[in-house]
Structure formats: structure tokens, C-alpha cells
Amino acid sequence: MPHTLPETELHNPQSTKPPLDPHLKALENEAIHIFREVAAEFERPVMLYSIGKDSSVLLHLARKAFYPGRIPFPLLHIDTGWKFREMIAFRDEMVARYDLDLVAHTNPRGAAENVTPFTHGSALYTDIMKTEALRQALDAGQYDAAFGGARRDEEASRAKERIYSFRTPDHRWDPRNQRPELWNVYNGMIRKGESVRAFPLSNWTEVDIWRYIQAEEIPIVPLYFAEKRPVVERDGMLILAEDPRLELLPGEVKREEVIRFRTLGCFPLTGAIRSEADTLDDIIAELETATVSERQGRAIDRDQAGSMEKKKREGYF
Amino acid sequence: MTAPAAANAALDQTVVSLPVQETARVVRDTRPLRLITCGSVDDGKSTLIGRLLWDTKAVKEDQAASLQRDSSGKQNDLGLPDFALLLDGLQAEREQGITIDVAYRYFATDKRSFIVADTPGHEQYTRNMATGASTADLAVLLVDARVGLLEQTRRHATIATLMGIRQFVLAVNKIDLTNYDRARFDQISHEFRELALSLGVRQVTAIPVSALKGENVVYDGRASMPWYDGPTLIGVLELATTRSAQTVGFRLPVQRVSRPGESFRGYQGTVAGGSVKPGDSVVILPSGMVANVTKIVTFDLVRNAAVAGDAITLVLDRQVDVSRGDVIASIDSQPMTGLAFDAQLVALQPEGIQPGKRYWLKSGSRRQRVQVQPVSQLELKSGKWNHADELPMNAIGKVHLAFDEQAIFDTYEQNRTTGAFILIDPDTNNTVAGGMITAKRAALGGIHTEESRVILSLPADLADQLMATELFASRREDVEVRRVTAGKAVNIIDAIDG
Numbered sequence A: 001m002p003h004t005l006p007e008t009e010l011h012n013p014q015s016t017k018p019p020l021d022p023h024l025k026a027l028e029n030e031a032i033h034i035f036r037e038v039a040a041e042f043e044r045p046v047m048l049y050s051i052g053k054d055s056s057v058l059l060h061l062a063r064k065a066f067y068p069g070r071i072p073f074p075l076l077h078i079d080t081g082w083k084f085r086e087m088i089a090f091r092d093e094m095v096a097r098y099d100l101d102l103v104a105h106t107n108p109r110g111a112a113e114n115v116t117p118f119t120h121g122s123a124l125y126t127d128i129m130k131t132e133a134l135r136q137a138l139d140a141g142q143y144d145a146a147f148g149g150a151r152r153d154e155e156a157s158r159a160k161e162r163i164y165s166f167r168t169p170d171h172r173w174d175p176r177n178q179r180p181e182l183w184n185v186y187n188g189m190i191r192k193g194e195s196v197r198a199f200p201l202s203n204w205t206e207v208d209i210w211r212y213i214q215a216e217e218i219p220i221v222p223l224y225f226a227e228k229r230p231v232v233e234r235d236g237m238l239i240l241a242e243d244p245r246l247e248l249l250p251g252e253v254k255r256e257e258v259i260r261f262r263t264l265g266c267f268p269l270t271g272a273i274r275s276e277a278d279t280l281d282d283i284i285a286e287l288e289t290a291t292v293s294e295r296q297g298r299a300i301d302r303d304q305a306g307s308m309e310k311k312k313r314e315g316y317f
Numbered sequence B: 001m002t003a004p005a006a007a008n009a010a011l012d013q014t015v016v017s018l019p020v021q022e023t024a025r026v027v028r029d030t031r032p033l034r035l036i037t038c039g040s041v042d043d044g045k046s047t048l049i050g051r052l053l054w055d056t057k058a059v060k061e062d063q064a065a066s067l068q069r070d071s072s073g074k075q076n077d078l079g080l081p082d083f084a085l086l087l088d089g090l091q092a093e094r095e096q097g098i099t100i101d102v103a104y105r106y107f108a109t110d111k112r113s114f115i116v117a118d119t120p121g122h123e124q125y126t127r128n129m130a131t132g133a134s135t136a137d138l139a140v141l142l143v144d145a146r147v148g149l150l151e152q153t154r155r156h157a158t159i160a161t162l163m164g165i166r167q168f169v170l171a172v173n174k175i176d177l178t179n180y181d182r183a184r185f186d187q188i189s190h191e192f193r194e195l196a197l198s199l200g201v202r203q204v205t206a207i208p209v210s211a212l213k214g215e216n217v218v219y220d221g222r223a224s225m226p227w228y229d230g231p232t233l234i235g236v237l238e239l240a241t242t243r244s245a246q247t248v249g250f251r252l253p254v255q256r257v258s259r260p261g262e263s264f265r266g267y268q269g270t271v272a273g274g275s276v277k278p279g280d281s282v283v284i285l286p287s288g289m290v291a292n293v294t295k296i297v298t299f300d301l302v303r304n305a306a307v308a309g310d311a312i313t314l315v316l317d318r319q320v321d322v323s324r325g326d327v328i329a330s331i332d333s334q335p336m337t338g339l340a341f342d343a344q345l346v347a348l349q350p351e352g353i354q355p356g357k358r359y360w361l362k363s364g365s366r367r368q369r370v371q372v373q374p375v376s377q378l379e380l381k382s383g384k385w386n387h388a389d390e391l392p393m394n395a396i397g398k399v400h401l402a403f404d405e406q407a408i409f410d411t412y413e414q415n416r417t418t419g420a421f422i423l424i425d426p427d428t429n430n431t432v433a434g435g436m437i438t439a440k441r442a443a444l445g446g447i448h449t450e451e452s453r454v455i456l457s458l459p460a461d462l463a464d465q466l467m468a469t470e471l472f473a474s475r476r477e478d479v480e481v482r483r484v485t486a487g488k489a490v491n492i493i494d495a496i497d498g
């Protein structure tokens, strides 16, 4: 007796799209392979969900990997309390629309001690509200594998990272002693307390992400599209000025400008770019002629040379 | 691309100005070419890739600014930035001026896109070179023009070939430091061609290069080397071929079984060879059960075919026992199953490979216990295989593999997925070797007693009838039944009769 669903139930109504080009198809296949491998090999996987464009692609790929089943692991959002308002609204909408299991975690110590990007500086704030919070959440969930949306083209130390990136029980990355990783045969063997960060998007570039979002019609936070928004200029960055907790410093003025974001993080630390790109076509065209890299808008990467590697050694994603 | 004199002139100045930004509209009708740089320590691998990124405009302004910043103080005589810093992203690498682990970078020309893995030359980090080589279509092997081929050059060329790379570019680098000596270039190219031939590689392009000055990388070096009229590096890369699809039959290593509800059971995995369509008869290994494919399910649609590389969910027409690690294969062209195989491998960790030790072997989604018996080790200088009882770190060796349970392989030559494996040390959980299956072993050296098994090749329906009988159930250990199509069975019988 055939064990199948009726044809109509299997046919996804979204599927009027043209097929992916071979380049994106190869990237998609690789990512799905990694998702399935981790889900099968580890006892308690979790997917880091940061609500940005890479996370949106990651989520879409996870849905594809396990279709027609549900995603067999929860999503974890490290909520610093300083995310863009639209990000949180978008997150909640995705959770409802796709019936996701979401775990949101905020560092209770940071919240109690009122750690903010304004009072503690970006480095210490990131350390407590992101890195420490992540370690807490991973420990609490006893997760042995965590998916992340990091790409090797983002930054020089990321370019060195394996697809299965091994972490010690205290979440440290040892870049000098990574396990060899040959072909697509991943070594998922770990001892209790150790874990693996898995990066299905390792080989994607920023342009690939956008072209895939367009081809697959993946929903993303509207902040990626240009619109007239209130901003202030601070330390050479354009900061979105909509949250009442942002106090203007002497000499700063709030004004309306047509801007968009190339990456999304905590609003006080994420710079907008002046851009008119309000469609995916425009964004892709803008990217293909861009003269600066995407991480330029991020305060956390500018603190010091090698700062990403340092953060990663300490357990940051 | 031809060098506008201005572009080279601009790079000779101490002030680094980026090449003019052009719109990079990349053709994406093929998958990207995957390449590695390899060769001995300090031959200029990272510099070459850095230069390649620079001249293809893959370096953005902020990255160029930090390169400028980081290069200051340790600039070379020419006043050019240290392009290797674009690749050597770890603090330890920057401090020591060497590459430790492989860096993956992405760039494109208007003809195609590339994934490049810059691997370390230092012998201690050979494992990271092997990591990069395992997935590459092409290897750019660097040699310092002043030094020539070294043992490490031979090691890298050999590992790259073992891992199936058949296209090589020999970049005779630092040619600027030899006064663009043509005789030197010819001599090194000749020497390498001999090595390549001994490794069975025919496709070699030798190019005299100055990675630092960017000569014959993206722009030609005619001004300094009028005697060279061959292609630039990028010219060769644009025309190189990606690994062709494998020719053997359909293979689906099962990663997981999807059972979202009572009414659905699908087998998820990535097609590792051949193709499949609804209606095809398949065999599940190692059990040997047969079934027919009813559906190929993906998120977007129910597909009418899937080919190598596709991540799919397969639905079969009957309830058979399939679990993770099994391989679903075409009936007509099955992989080898058995308890003993021959393989070549590269030992990647300080402990080497010890005889008699039981390792974990992972191939595709299948992980099982294996005993590894080293047989011989390659002597890099002479190319001879010498008898060996154990394999030290970085050794290239031939081994016998003995399994407790049925293993399923193709040869690596036939299938780069189902013929490849890694060894994991159960004591450390580290990956200690990368290996390639060369053959199934008939003689078992007395470890196992499989010799006495009889192989019956039968049409699928007959095979099923036979396997359903009581008699067969009692002789399972002695008989291996292979299902073939009726047509193939006739051929086999004809061959025996005639």
C-alpha cells in the first residue's frame, strides 16, 4: 500500500516561481544537506534566529529541509532589549505564520544592572547582552548544536571557520586547532557539554542572499528597504531615532532622511545608509556597485582589529 | 583582461588606489569554480589570492583601508600593501606572517564566479590543505621561482591528485626576483610536468607570475616578460571546467527519515550520483530490499526527476525498513557492499594511523566501526610505495579496511561522494584521516569469513520470491542476493553459458 499524501496536499501553493539558477540551487542544496545532517546527528539542536536577512534565509531553508514535516528544533532569539521595534514585530509575525517554536532570552543580569549601549559602551554591552546571554541560553537549553547564519564572506576570521565549528564546554572556539573538514562529510562527534555551531550559509555571499530572497520571495524586515525615517548622526553613523530611550546629545538634531539598513542588529549600534533602494532589484543593483562592505555599518566590528575573532573565541556567534 | 598601463602604474605608487569600480554582472548559469592555492611555505599563495581579489575588485573600500593600515610598517620594498593580509585573518597568522588554516573567499569576473580556498603551506598544517583540496575543481600550485620544487610542493601536488583534482595551474611565482628569467621558468615548468605526468595529470598550465606586482594574475605581464605569450591566471580559471557529474547509477545516502504523520514516510538526503524518477526500481542497502519510487518531494513541488546534487525527499511504494546511513541505489548499477575494502588515505593528526586500532569511519551519512591496516606509504621524493605498518602524520598511505558490519562504497574514481570517507579517533573524536576507496577486497586475510558467501544475481521479482522462502531465511549468512533487471540477468546467464 503506498504511504503517501494526496497530490494536492504535497503541492505547495507558493510554487509558481521559476526554477532557481544553478548557482543558487547549489548553495540551497548544500544548506539543506547541512540542516538535515545536524538534525539527524545531534540530540538537541537549536537555530539562532536574529531576525535579519541571513536569518530569514536560514529559516526559509530550514522549512524547505524538513518539509513536509515541521522544523524539528526551536529557534533561539537573543533579545538584548535594544533591537529595532520592527524587528520584534516581524519576529512575532513569523512565529505565528509558520508555527515556529521560539525561545527568546534576555540576560537577566544585564537587565537588572541596566546595561545599555549608551552607559556601558558597545564592547562591554555586546559582551554582556549578546555573548554572555547566548552562553546562558545555550546552557539552559542544553543544546548540543546551534545553527547560525554566518557567512564566510562577512569577515576575515569567519572566512576561516568550518561548517561544523567545534566549541568547548565553555563555548570557546580554537581557531588554531579546527578539525579537518573534508568533502561534505561532517564530523559531529562530541563529548557531553561540548557543542557544535553549524553554518549552512557558509559559502553564500551578500549578493547571493539578496538574489535568493528575491527568487524565493522570502519575507524580510521592512527596514531593509529605503523609506523616509527619523535619524540622528552620531560618531559618523546614521542612527534611527524612533525609540524614546535614545536621548539626543548636545548639538544633535533629529531629521527625516531616506535611508535603509544593510544589516540589522541593535538600533543604537547599527548605522543606516543613505539610499533610495526600495525594491529588491534596486538593492541588488546597489550592492553590485557597492564600494564598501556590509559590516562597515556595525560599531561592534570597528572596536579593534581582530575584534570578531576575539568575540568568537569568547563564545559570540 | 589586458593591463591598462595606468592600473599597474597606480599600484606602483605607495598610495593605494583601488581599481575603478565596474558593475559586476555575473553570469550564473553554472555553479562556481572551486579552486585552491597550494605549495610550500612562503611561496606566495595568500599574496596571489589577495592580488586576485584586489584586481577583480572584490576588495571594498573599507577593507582596502584596513589593509593599508595593517600593512604599514611591514611594507615590502615595492611599497605595495601586504595582500596576504586579505586572507590571513587570524591574529596568530598575522603575528607570524604565515597561513595556519584555510580561508574561503568568493569573487567573480563577468564570465563566472569562483570559490577559492587559500591553504597553508606549512607542513604542520597539511590537514587544512587537505580540507581545501577535497572539494576543489582545480589547484593552483605555487613555486618560488628562486627555489624550485620542494618536498612540500610534491606533497601538495600528490594530495590534490589523490583527491581527484585533474586540472593544475603551476604558478612560478616571485618571477620579479629572478629578473624575469625565462630559462628558470622553463626549467621549473619542465620539472613539474614530469611530476604531474607521474601522478597521471595531463592538464597543466604553467604561468610565470609576480603575485605581489600583479603580473600575469589578472593583468598580463608583457611589459616585464615579453617572452611569455600564454594566458594569465584569471584567463585559465575562467575557462576551467567544474567536476563533471559522476557516471555511475543513482545513489541516495539516507540522512533522515521524515515521518510528519501516519500517512507520510519519506527518505531525505542529497543525491550522490546518477538520477531518479518516479517509477524507478531501487534497492535499499545494506538490507537488499527492493521498492519502486512513487514520488520525489521537495518544498516547491512534486518533481518528476532529481539529479546528483539535489537535496530531496524520496517516497517509496511499499513499507520497507530504511534508516539513516542506508543507501538507496538503482537496481541496475549498485554500489559495492562488503566487509573489506582497499583505500588510500592522508593521515592528518600527530598520532598518525595506528595498526589494529578501531576507528569510526564516516562516509555520506553512514558511520561505522572499522579496523585500519596500513600497507604502504608513499615516498614523496621517488614516488615509490614503501611497506609500512603505521602511518605518521601527513603520510599518504594505502590501507586495508575491515568492518564488523556491511559497508557500502563506490570507488572514489567512480563517485567522489560514496567513495570518500573520514576516520574519527574514538578517543579524541577528532578527524584523523581523509580517505578514498580504491577497491573492494576479495581476500580477507582471515579476519572475516565472508569468502564463502555466494552471490546470486537475479531478476528483482525472482529475488523477492527467493528471499521470502523459509529456506532462504536459514541461509541468509551464506548467500548475497543482488537484484538486477530481467535483461541484465539474461546477460549474466548468457555470459556464464557461453
Ligand SMILES: Nc1nc2c(ncn2[C@@H]2O[C@H](COP(=O)(O)OP(=O)(O)OP(=O)(O)O)[C@@H](O)[C@H]2O)c(=O)[nH]1
Pocket (backbone or CB within 6 Å): B039, B040, B041, B042, B043, B044, B045, B046, B047, B048, B076, B082, B084, B097, B098, B099, B100, B119, B120, B121, B122, B173, B174, B175, B176, B177, B209, B210, B211, B212, B213
Ligand atoms: N617580490 C615578490 N614577493 C612576493 C611575491 N609573492 C609573495 N611575495 C612575498 O612572499 C612572502 C610570503 O607570501 P605569502 O603570500 O604569505 O606566502 P604563502 O605561500 O601564503 O605562505 P603560507 O601560507 O604561510 O604557506 C610575503 O612577504 C610576500 O610579500 C612576488 O610575486 N614577488
Ligand SMILES: [Mg+2]
Pocket (backbone or CB within 6 Å): B045, B046, B047, B084, B098, B099, B118, B119, B120, B121
Ligand atoms: Mg598563506
